[in-house]
Amino acid sequence: MEKWTVLDSREVYAFPPWLRVFSEKVRLPDGKEVDGFHRVQLLDYALMVAEREDGRIILIRQYKQGVRDISLTPPAGGLNPGEDPLETAKRELMEETGHVASGWRKLQEIVTHANQRCSVGHIFHATGARQVAEPNSGDLEEQQILYLTRDEVIAAIRNGEVMTSSALAALCMVLGGIAPAP
Amino acid sequence: MEKWTVLDSREVYAFPPWLRVFSEKVRLPDGKEVDGFHRVQLLDYALMVAEREDGRIILIRQYKQGVRDISLTPPAGGLNPGEDPLETAKRELMEETGHVASGWRKLQEIVTHANQRCSVGHIFHATGARQVAEPNSGDLEEQQILYLTRDEVIAAIRNGEVMTSSALAALCMVLGGIAPAP
Numbered sequence: 369m370e371k372w373t374v375l376d377s378r379e380v381y382a383f384p385p386w387l388r389v390f391s392e393k394v395r396l397p398d399g400k401e402v403d404g405f406h407r408v409q410l411l412d413y414a415l416m417v418a419e420r421e422d423g424r425i426i427l428i429r430q431y432k433q434g435v436r437d438i439s440l441t442p443p444a445g446g447l448n449p450g451e452d453p454l455e456t457a458k459r460e461l462m463e464e465t466g467h468v469a470s471g472w473r474k475l476q477e478i479v480t481h482a483n484q485r486c487s488v489g490h491i492f493h494a495t496g497a498r499q500v501a502e503p504n505s506g507d508l509e510e511q512q513i514l515y516l517t518r519d520e521v522i523a524a525i526r527n528g529e530v531m532t533s534s535a536l537a538a539l540c541m542v543l544g545g546i547a548p549a550p
Numbered sequence: 551m552e553k554w555t556v557l558d559s560r561e562v563y564a565f566p567p568w569l570r571v572f573s574e575k576v577r578l579p580d581g582k583e584v585d586g587f588h589r590v591q592l593l594d595y596a597l598m599v600a601e602r603e604d605g606r607i608i609l610i611r612q613y614k615q616g617v618r619d620i621s622l623t624p625p626a627g628g629l630n631p632g633e634d635p636l637e638t639a640k641r642e643l644m645e646e647t648g649h650v651a652s653g654w655r656k657l658q659e660i661v662t663h664a665n666q667r668c669s670v671g672h673i674f675h676a677t678g679a680r681q682v683a684e685p686n687s688g689d690l691e692e693q694q695i696l697y698l699t700r701d702e703v704i705a706a707i708r709n710g711e712v713m714t715s716s717a718l719a720a721l722c723m724v725l726g727g728i729a730p731a732p
Contacts, residue, residue, distance in 0.1 A: 369620055369692055371613055381563040381571055387588050387666070389563055389571060394615065396690060405615060406569050408590055410666055431553055433576065433587060434667040438551055441664060482623060482714040484569070484592055485616040486668045489715065508578060510551055525723075526730050532664045533671065533715035540719060541707075544726010548708050 370397035377407070385449070386411060408484045411446035414457040415534055416492040417542045418443060418469055424515040425539075426465055426497060427524075431509055432532065439531040440514070440524055442538060444489075453490035461494065464505045465513055470496030475547050478534055489534040493542055518543055552579035559589070567631070568593060590666045593628035596639040597716055598674040599724045600625060600651055606697035607721075608647050608679060609706075613691055614714065621713040622696070622706055624720060626671075635672035643676065646687045647695055652678030657729050660716055671716040675724055700725055 376393040390407040418426045427440045445460035447453060454472060461467050473493045480486035505511060516524065522543055530536050541547040558575040572589040600608045609622045627642035629635060636654060643649050655675045662668035687693060698706065704725055712718050723729040 369611070369613060369694065371618065371620070372615055383573070383586060383588055386586075387571070387590070389569070391565070397692060400690075402690065404565060404568075406565055407616075408569070408592070408668070410590070410663060410668075429551070431551060432661075432664045433554055434589075434663050434665045435661045436553065438553070439664070444664075476710060476718070477713075478715045478718055479614075479617045479713055480663055480715050481592060481616050481668055482614045482621070482626075482717070483616045484668070485618075486590070486592075486663055486666070508582075508584065510579060512551065522728055525728055528658060531659075531661055533660045533662050533719050535664070536658070536660055537715050537719035537722060540722035540726050540728045544722050544728050546704055546707055546722045546726050 372396055375401065406484055408481070408486050410480070410487040412488045412490070413444055413446045414453045414460060414490045414492065415442055415444035415538055416457045416461060416494050417538050418461055418465070418467065418494040418497045420467070420497045420515060424517055425521050426467065427514045427516055427521065428464060429512040429514055435531045437531065440529045441532060441535040444535070454492070457490070457492045457494070461497070462501065464503055464507070464511070466499050466501040466503045467497040468500050469494035475538065475541055478537060480534065491534065491538045491541070493547060554578055557583065588666055590663070590668050592662070592669040594670045594672070595626055595628045596635045596642060596672045596674065597624055597626035597720055598639045598643060598676050599720050600643055600647070600649065600676040600679045602649070602679045602697060606699055607703050608649065609696045609698055609703065610646060611694040611696055617713045619713065622711045623714060623717040626717070636674070639672070639674045639676070643679070644683065646685055646689070646693070648681050648683040648685045649679040650682050651676035657720065657723055660719060662716065673716065673720045673723070675729060
């Protein structure tokens with residue numbers, strides 16, 4: 369099975385650093401050429417399932433404009449230019465929740481959209497988290513920090529309160545025992 | 551906790567029906583106004599974890615241009631205009647794999663990107679699937695259909711072969727027992 373070849377990539381819209389849109393011409397393995405296969409580039413980000421020393425999981429209740437609703441999500445945030453994703457994860461955990469964690473493991477990189485990409489999420493599992501400072505996220509959104517047991521997180525998922533794909537993927541990987549044990 | 555108000559929404563790029571980009575002006579609950587908060591609209595889609603009568607799960611091995619790699623994904627596809635998502639799911643299962651299923655349950659709607667939306671995925675769990683026709687997807691991508699045991703799917707996830715967020719979320723919800731039992 370062969371990959372496609374990008375013959376041409378042309379930026380058609382940009383609002384840096386948040387968004388760039390490219391119109392691409394691709395060649396398929398059978399030789400067919402397709403023009404106008406678009407690629408959307410949003411900020412790549414780190415997202416983490418963070419467990420405190422008491423075993424509770426840190427979630428943030430927050431209005432999200434992509435959802436247009438109030439949703440539960442693990443701590444997460446965009447990568448600064450040149451920033452290592454693990455550093456982003458540690459920085460966001462501190463900024464958003466005031467916690468540090470003793471154990472960090474990368475679970476996976478996931479692509480947000482199979483056809484247009486949109487962004488790459490670097491998904492982590494953090495353990496032994498403890499609060500050492502007050503949160504100071506600087507985000508536009510109001511936020512409420514929750515410390516939930518595993519059963520409470522599963523109940524929230526079943527209740528439809530986790531509404532975004534990478535948040536749901538990361539939580540279900542860890543809580544469902546799909547991620548390899550640390 | 552209050553939602554944001556969209557004061558103005560202006561289409562800044564369009565490649566219909568695949569992509570529309572909007573630049574929006576929003577008002578936050580504290581009265582602050584932010585201009586240029588972008589919204590990306592790709593096709594909404596249905597995606598299903600489909601289990602055959604023999605208990606094996608149907609996955610498709612396929613090059614995906616958003617990933618720029620060969621990835622494993624459940625059957626999925628974009629909603630036609632006005633199409634009910636369950637009908638999309640049934641149509642895509644037939645087109646991509648030649649299967650029909652006896653049991654269908656909606657798991658959740660998930661938003662692809664928390665801030666910019668990108669698309670909404672309608673996630674289903676189908677059971678009792680059996681092949682009644684040859685696949686005829688009409689997709690640009692070559693595809694290889696796999697029938698994997700639950701353990702084989704978990705091994706593939708741990709091996710990093712499922713690379714997209716909603717595919718990973720749906721599979722981990724079902725295989726991890728996070729989704730409510732049928």
